[in-house]
Amino acid sequence: MMRAHISRRRFALIAGTAGVTPLAVVGAEPLTAEAVVRRIQAELGGDWPATGPDGFKAGDPSTVVKGIATTAMATLDVLKQAVKANTNLVLTYEPTFYGRADGRTPAASGAGRGPAGFGADDPVVKAKREFTEKNGLVVFRLRDHWQARKENDMVSGLAGALGWSKYRVKSDDARYDIPPATAEETAAFIRSKLNLRGGLRAVGDRKATVRRVLLYPGAMTPAIMWQRYSEVDLIVAGEVREWENTHYAADIFAAGEKRALMTIGRVVSEDPGMRACAEWLKTVVKEVPATWIGAGDPYWRVNS
Amino acid sequence: MTAREVVELIKKNGGVPFNERSYRDTFKLGNPDSTVRGIATTMMATFAMLKRAQAAGLNMVVSHEDTFWNDRDDVKDLTENPLYKLKTEFVLKNDMIVWRDHDHMHSMKPDFIVVGELRSVGIKGGENATMSPRLYTIPETSLGEFAAQVKRLTGSRAFRCAGDPKARVSKILVGPGYATPRMTAEADVVIGGEQQEADGGFDNVEYVMDAASLGMAKGVIMLGHVVSEEPGMEDYANWMRTFIHDIPIQFVPAQEPYW
Numbered sequence: 001m002m003r004a005h006i007s008r009r010r011f012a013l014i015a016g017t018a019g020v021t022p023l024a025v026v027g028a029e030p031l032t033a034e035a036v037v038r039r040i041q042a043e044l045g046g047d048w049p050a051t052g053p054d055g056f057k058a059g060d061p062s063t064v065v066k067g068i069a070t071t072a073m074a075t076l077d078v079l080k081q082a083v084k085a086n087t088n089l090v091l092t093y094e095p096t097f098y099g100r101a102d103g104r105t106p107a108a109s110g111a112g113r114g115p116a117g118f119g120a121d122d123p124v125v126k127a128k129r130e131f132t133e134k135n136g137l138v139v140f141r142l143r144d145h146w147q148a149r150k151e152n153d154m155v156s157g158l159a160g161a162l163g164w165s166k167y168r169v170k171s172d173d174a175r176y177d178i179p180p181a182t183a184e185e186t187a188a189f190i191r192s193k194l195n196l197r198g199g200l201r202a203v204g205d206r207k208a209t210v211r212r213v214l215l216y217p218g219a220m221t222p223a224i225m226w227q228r229y230s231e232v233d234l235i236v237a238g239e240v241r242e243w244e245n246t247h248y249a250a251d252i253f254a255a256g257e258k259r260a261l262m263t264i265g266r267v268v269s270e271d272p273g274m275r276a277c278a279e280w281l282k283t284v285v286k287e288v289p290a291t292w293i294g295a296g297d298p299y300w301r302v303n304s
Numbered sequence: 305m306t307a308r309e310v311v312e313l314i315k316k317n318g319g320v321p322f323n324e325r326s327y328r329d330t331f332k333l334g335n336p337d338s339t340v341r342g343i344a345t346t347m348m349a350t351f352a353m354l355k356r357a358q359a360a361g362l363n364m365v366v367s368h369e370d371t372f373w374n375d376r377d378d379v380k381d382l383t384e385n386p387l388y389k390l391k392t393e394f395v396l397k398n399d400m401i402v403w404r405d406h407d408h409m410h411s412m413k414p415d416f417i418v419v420g421e422l423r424s425v426g427i428k429g430g431e432n433a434t435m436s437p438r439l440y441t442i443p444e445t446s447l448g449e450f451a452a453q454v455k456r457l458t459g460s461r462a463f464r465c466a467g468d469p470k471a472r473v474s475k476i477l478v479g480p481g482y483a484t485p486r487m488t489a490e491a492d493v494v495i496g497g498e499q500q501e502a503d504g505g506f507d508n509v510e511y512v513m514d515a516a517s518l519g520m521a522k523g524v525i526m527l528g529h530v531v532s533e534e535p536g537m538e539d540y541a542n543w544m545r546t547f548i549h550d551i552p553i554q555f556v557p558a559q560e561p562y563w
Contacts, residue, residue: 053503073502075510076517094502098511122489124515124522143503184563201462203561219500222374226385241375241482242498242529242561247348248373248387250561254352255390266501298501298509299464299526302452 031287033089033138034061036068040091043284044145054145057096057103058129059138065089067288070278072270073295074139076128081293083135091142091277093270094295097125102141146277147218153280154217154273158236161272162193164213175232180211183260186234190264198301199268203249204260210234217269220245225261235261238269267295305551307364307401308336310343314366314405317547318412326407332371333392334401340364340551345541347534348558349402351391357556358398365402365556366540368409368417368533369481377404409540410435410483416543417480420536425454425495425527427476437477437485444474447493447523454495460531462562466509467493467523468516480532484524487511493523497532530560 029035037056041048048054057074067087071078074092082090097103103125120126132139147154155174159165167176181189184206191200214228216237225245229235229252240246240263249261271294281290311331315322323329332349342362346353349367357365370377372388382388395402409417414432422430427440442450448469455463473492479485484496486506494508501509508524515522538555545553 073510076514080517095507095510098507099505100503124511124518124520127518128514187563198464201464201562203563206563223381226373226381230386239501243348243369243481244373244375246529246561247350247370251351251373251387251391254350254355255387298466298513300469301463301465302448302455 030064031285032061033059033063033065033140036065036089036285036288037061037140039284040142040281041145044149046145046148048145053095053100053102053143054141057092057139057141058132059136061138063088063136063138065138065288068278068281068285068290069293070142070274070281070290071293071295072267072274075295076131078293078295079128079131079135079137079139082137085291085293087289087291088136088138090137090139091274091281092139093141093143093146093274093277094267095141096139097128142277146273153276154270155215157272157274157276158215158217158269160276162190162215164215174215176213176215177211178213180209182206183208183210183234183262186210186213186260187262190236190262194264194268194271195297196264196268197297198299199265199297200262202260202262203246204253205258206260208233208258208260210260217273218266222248225249229259229261230257233259235259236269237261237263238266239263265297265299268297271295305340305548306337307331307334307340307403310340310364310548310551311336311403313547314544315408317543318408320408320411320413322408323411327376328370328404328406329408330377330404332367332377332402332404333395334399336401336403338363338399338401340401342552342554343541343544343548344554344556345537345544346556346558347530347537349404350558350561351387351394353556353558354391354395354400354402358394358400360554360556362552362554362556363398363400365400366544367402367404368406368537368540369529369558370404371402405540409536415480415536416539417533417536418478420534420539421480421495421527421532422478424458424531424535425478426457427478430478435479435483437479439488439490440476440478442474442476444472447471447473447521450493451523451525454525454527458527458531459560460527461560462528463531464526465523466516467512468521471516471521471523473521473523480536481529484508484526487515487522487524492521493525495525495527495532497527497529499526528560528562530558534558
């Protein structure tokens, strides 16, 4: 059912040519999803193991590509927009089928963690597969290798979306020194800039003056939090575990330090980096258009 | 009575085998042989909570969650951390003891954490609930109305929902903390504390977004980890009073960390 990777043998043949434009597909040969992926793999380099998260998740890799859409998460709404935008290859940073296994096998049931996961006959899984088939869509997950790119567009993309690009302290670090504002004002600014609905959550000193900011798209581990929090006034992360990093930020606040931690949501934090991916694709795959489709903030709140 | 003796009584009265190899359910700080003057139960031994317990004259803290900001309470990378030193010194200076009861609590029948969570979100019939999620039926309402009611009842500030607020719902699955249950074919709404948003074992959020896109009634309500597990620690304090009579026992809330 799932094509986890392109032909290993063929990739091995081109891997040695990374850096040089490989297999210049000009003219005659139609550009297939597989050919696009081969070019991306050659440009990004590295090893692409079949067991890794990156790979084809839906559709036929031999499909001729009309246009490419990038997104943080290939939700059904994103796929519908991709079809409307006349694209048929979707590059997604996060899974398509509701978990790291991404449709390969039904998710196993953990003890006490609820009934077993979904099989192929699940109505949502089925409907999503049918939608991709009916519309000739191909979905490829591009996470590890995009994140590993030395330019790290996940960070600079998020900074760009916030209008903070020029405040970067060092080109190889995610620290930004922004014009000072209170943590509360900064939270409102972020909400508005990223079009957030209910996803932003903040802990720490709401009155703290925020100037030094660490941007951390995706999920931040406790070790990074412990290392970096004391250097900055604010960490903006995608998500953290509440009983670990949030707890640390709360304790730092209780100890009287004027800092704040804001989590904006994993997908929201990754959307801008995939916008940068679409821009990059335009330089790598010139035959077809590449466009970004934001997955958006999944969360809403109630006001009561 | 020493803290060690208190823990022995907890093990004896829990009614389930105590897993001595659990890395979670251990003493985290302080001298287990210190005399206990009062016991505080809490969802999480935050620094602010420890200060409140100390001010109330309670020197033993039974915490459901970790003390040192990682599930294993592994402190090897923290020995030079100023916050670690501050928190540790505060506890030791005040002859306090912190012990964690997590895995053991979730194996108890009932599991007070789940019982407390069900009560706090207004679902009836959960008095004997365990960690195995059960489907509860409520009078049919919209996801938005139900979410508003849950928010009112729990007082959660960092309350987040996904799915269509207009969806008609009545079948509810509830799990505590990070053990947010997987959505099932039968359930309309999953209530949990927190969950990795994507790329986990099962991503509820993307699933309910897609279900909403298909017009199917599915929703997720994320209470926050502390909010979801806090009420059960009051039940735990009440339970401890049934077998410890001569030491004051109080529930000291950790309180939701978010603005």
